[in-house]
Amino acid sequence: MTSTISPTAGAQAGSPAGTPAVQESPASALEAGGTAPQPPASRPPASRNRRELLMYGPQPRWVRPSAAMLLAITAVLYLWNLEATGFANSFYAAAIQAGTKDWTALLFGSLDAGNAITVDKPPAALWIPALAGRIFGFSALSMLIPQALMGVAAVGLLYLTVKRVTGPAAGLMAGGALALTPVAALMFRFNNPDAMLTLCLVLAAYLTTRAIEKAGWKWLAAAGAVIGLAFLSKMLQGFLIVPGLALAYLWAAPATLGRRLLHLLAAAAGIAVVAGSYIVLFQLTPASARPYMAGSETNSFLELTFGYNGLGRITGSGGGMPGGGNMGGNAGGPGGNGNVGFGGAAGIARMFGTSFGGEVSWLLPAALILLAAGLWFTRRETRTSRTRAALLLWGGWLVVTAGIFSFMSGTVHPYYAVALAPAVAALAGIGSVELWRGRAYWPARIVLAVTVLASSVWSAVLLGRDPSWLPGLRVIVVILGVLAAAALLLRADSLAGLPARFRKAATAGVVVLSLLAGGLGSSAWTLATVAQPHSGSIPTSGPTASAMGGGFGTAGRAFGDRANADTSGAPGALGGPGEETASAELTTLLKSSGAKWSAIVSGATQAASLELATGTSVIALGGWNGGDPYPTLAQFQAMVDRGEIGYFISGGMGGMGGGRGGNSEVAAWVEANFQAQTVGNATVYKLGA
Numbered sequence: 001m002t003s004t005i006s007p008t009a010g011a012q013a014g015s016p017a018g019t020p021a022v023q024e025s026p027a028s029a030l031e032a033g034g035t036a037p038q039p040p041a042s043r044p045p046a047s048r049n050r051r052e053l054l055m056y057g058p059q060p061r062w063v064r065p066s067a068a069m070l071l072a073i074t075a076v077l078y079l080w081n082l083e084a085t086g087f088a089n090s091f092y093a094a095a096i097q098a099g100t101k102d103w104t105a106l107l108f109g110s111l112d113a114g115n116a117i118t119v120d121k122p123p124a125a126l127w128i129p130a131l132a133g134r135i136f137g138f139s140a141l142s143m144l145i146p147q148a149l150m151g152v153a154a155v156g157l158l159y160l161t162v163k164r165v166t167g168p169a170a171g172l173m174a175g176g177a178l179a180l181t182p183v184a185a186l187m188f189r190f191n192n193p194d195a196m197l198t199l200c201l202v203l204a205a206y207l208t209t210r211a212i213e214k215a216g217w218k219w220l221a222a223a224g225a226v227i228g229l230a231f232l233s234k235m236l237q238g239f240l241i242v243p244g245l246a247l248a249y250l251w252a253a254p255a256t257l258g259r260r261l262l263h264l265l266a267a268a269a270g271i272a273v274v275a276g277s278y279i280v281l282f283q284l285t286p287a288s289a290r291p292y293m294a295g296s297e298t299n300s301f302l303e304l305t306f307g308y309n310g311l312g313r314i315t316g317s318g319g320g321m322p323g324g325g326n327m328g329g330n331a332g333g334p335g336g337n338g339n340v341g342f343g344g345a346a347g348i349a350r351m352f353g354t355s356f357g358g359e360v361s362w363l364l365p366a367a368l369i370l371l372a373a374g375l376w377f378t379r380r381e382t383r384t385s386r387t388r389a390a391l392l393l394w395g396g397w398l399v400v401t402a403g404i405f406s407f408m409s410g411t412v413h414p415y416y417a418v419a420l421a422p423a424v425a426a427l428a429g430i431g432s433v434e435l436w437r438g439r440a441y442w443p444a445r446i447v448l449a450v451t452v453l454a455s456s457v458w459s460a461v462l463l464g465r466d467p468s469w470l471p472g473l474r475v476i477v478v479i480l481g482v483l484a485a486a487a488l489l490l491r492a493d494s495l496a497g498l499p500a501r502f503r504k505a506a507t508a509g510v511v512v513l514s515l516l517a518g519g520l521g522s523s524a525w526t527l528a529t530v531a532q533p534h535s536g537s538i539p540t541s542g543p544t545a546s547a548m549g550g551g552f553g554t555a556g557r558a559f560g561d562r563a564n565a566d567t568s569g570a571p572g573a574l575g576g577p578g579e580e581t582a583s584a585e586l587t588t589l590l591k592s593s594g595a596k597w598s599a600i601v602s603g604a605t606q607a608a609s610l611e612l613a614t615g616t617s618v619i620a621l622g623g624w625n626g627g628d629p630y631p632t633l634a635q636f637q638a639m640v641d642r643g644e645i646g647y648f649i650s651g652g653m654g655g656m657g658g659g660r661g662g663n664s665e666v667a668a669w670v671e672a673n674f675q676a677q678t679v680g681n682a683t684v685y686k687l688g689a
Contacts, residue, residue: 244396456481
């Protein structure tokens, strides 16, 4: 049986003599979703399979149907009306399309099938949707369905991970909380790399939990390998959970300190093998045989890792953008230092602010309260306590990730918060169920009541940030919170004199009331998020679809730069809501080009939109915002001499970032040597004779 978080939990595991031990009755344990404790003599040997519960005896009948229902509901939530999202972020959609056409583009994450330049991220998050596009044909659905299924898998893995420690009820709560977190529903229905990243992080936590049970170094090495894959999805962000996982294993694994340290080296080796092998592959591949590494000034994967896409995001050095400019943008578009327009002012309150709050903070107060209470109530348990190990794992994940997000001064976007959602959900599930089991003791009841009331009040605050949307819902959640807190404090589930069947109904009523108080606001916000199609590079959750595109400047709007800024919701020709495409004349012109690249244009958003509209390869001059030094004037002239580029399209984002791309030199040379023509409402130069 799992340990019970209660004020006297230490009596179960080496507490001082005279401290009363907590003995959970069979009925109470079953009410909490666990199984009745068995006498020691009836327990199976430690080596025997524990039915994935780490609880003795058979599973309750409701466990498997409930888990199946959780996954089914999550699948419906994430797959419903998915086609309305269209190509979502055209930047990544174009790279996925390129991967369906060319294996080199797939391997290196090229933005175009001609392999001129990559996206400014590692490629792992593009591999699965690109392979799906190769099998089923590239489309919005072949790209987005794998993302949604990653979300279902993440929910299922979180359920299994928490269930191993605290039982199926806690697992269901954690999985449900993740599924109904607004930013999770947003990103698992989108094509940014965060879906793959989050799945890898949850899988690493599951493997680490398995490793802690028996000090299994192989499980820990596997966790390291998965973290390496997370790195190849979104670089250093994949490492933010490492302190929490390492602390939990180092503290709680049933082995000597020396063995635990050696096992952690096995995990580090797993990271190095997966992440390092790709870095070596990239660095040793001749530059002529692969695309240029966007976001770097030296065509280096390592520079991108430790520069603008890594430490630059934390410190804000170089504006946190490619080319060393000051506009702050990757696929998130421009932004000033401090990112007030993106994530709000840096500081301890950022996760609760207007940018991040509605994405992930609905249960954040509850998670913090339950983490603190859990660590206190388990302070006297044995070192190998799995409950405390889980609190250290998920708490370390939460504190480190939230801390970095809160204080980083480089580019930060609210949707990054999806990486926090599993930790918040796990702590809410573990802490609430363990305290519920100890509710006979007044400290546990007080913490539960405070947690539920705080969650309901904070939900009302978040709902109030959009006062025009369901204004009565805020009042309802506060009333539910007050009623649930009172019921918990007064032990409404065990009033004296009630027949057993009524006590059971009262128990169910208190549980349902508490769940509604804490989760109704988040669930409603999530459903509103799913009901709206999202596009652009900075999507946000909520009842109003909103996003920010990467293109700024009048020239880019000639062929659809307004696509990502427009949130009208009307499907456009590219398949995305509100997304405009190139004019018919420009599309026809580029389709007729027989060159390796039909065109070159400054900025990746414009290039991506053209690629999706025409099905041809287009070079993004200067990468995302024109700040990358590729192609140089000499490289561009050589391409033109070889007849590899059909047209130069004037305008776009060139030079906005202040980088060293030499875009002005390229544009000046084209203007001096080729004749301009107007196609649709774009200025185009035909390159070559």
